[in-house]
Amino acid sequence: MKALQGVEGRLEWLQQPTLACDVGEIRIKVAAAGLNRADLLQRAGLYPPPPGASETLGLECAGVVSEVGAGCDWQVGDRVCALLAGGGMADEVVVDGRHALPVPDGMSLQEAAALPEVYATAWLNLFQLAALKPGEKVLLHAGASGVGSAAIQLCKAFGNPCWVSVGSAERLAHCEALGAQGGVLRSEDLQALRDFGPFDVILDPVGGQYVGLNLELLARDGRWVNIGLMGGRTAELDLALVLGKRIQLIGSTLRNRDELFKAELLQALRQHVWPLFTEGRLSAQLQGSFAAKDAEQAFEVLASNQVNGKLVLVIDPSLV
Structure with missing residues (x-):
């Protein structure tokens, strides 16, 4: 063959x-x-x-x-x-x-x-590992990706408002058309995500450079599921925030x-x-x-x- x-x-x-x-x-x-x-x-x-x-x-x-x-x-x-x-x-x-x-x-x-790959990834990480409950708020980094597009639709279907970070205004419009509440362009101001948070669950394929941002944006008892390392494999982690907010950091592969x-x-x-x-x-x-x-x-x-x-x-x- x-x-x-x-x-x-x-x-x-x-x-x-x-x-x-x-x-x-x-x-x-x-x-x-x-x-x-x-x-x-x-x-x-x-x-x-x-x-x-x-x-x-x-x-x-x-x-x-x-x-x-x-x-x-x-x-x-x-x-x-x-x-x-x-x-x-x-x-x-x-x-x-x-x-x-x-x-x-x-x-x-x-x-x-x-x-199969994107819906299995989105379902596993949001609904099984992060145990997403109806009404909880979600942040999806790389929201216009295959996994992001699947995750937005699942969030809408199961009653979870979600926001995204993306690379362009056109990609943000794509996400909003699928059901995202809104989001930001990563080239402009990721800190603007604070206006939409805090978030109960963050699905993150970026890693490294987003560590500090994710800790800041998560709500108490928030779950941060890391599924990729597009932004690097190392970062400094403020454990006081992890403890104080009772954050769960979940590393996940499929x-x-x-x-x-x-x-x-x-x-x-x-x-x-x-x-x-x-x-x-x-x-x-x-x-x-x-x-x-x-x-x-x-x-x-x-x-x-x-x-x-x-x-x-x-x-x-x-x-x-």
């Missing part, structure tokens, strides 16, 4: 052996795969896959089930999207059947490829979680989140798609930090 890998900082489509489909697994003929910042980091050699995971890029995909291992409830021909530790940007992928979800009614495979954890997370998504797509309360927020031959261009666009929502790579145009 053909698979996309990062080789010395560049992208190459390589021929890889076909994997066996074992007990509890399904084989998916991939229609499209979502792009994530993790793919940029892996291409650059900065984020290797977990032990045992595929070296092929792609943490999510959508397609059609072509083979079903014993013990799976899926059927050949089912339209699914899947959360992966790697391997989505390939002609086919073999995945634990519990890590796949049905494509929501009325949604294309192209759109569905943009769902890719290296074990199979059972991911299965339970996907089951929660299927129960609590997936019905909202059918009801029209959530959407994929797909900004654009690229043909497989244009993978380098797709990665360049993602790296520009100008994407509102998600990009996908179309692997098999006959399926989408």
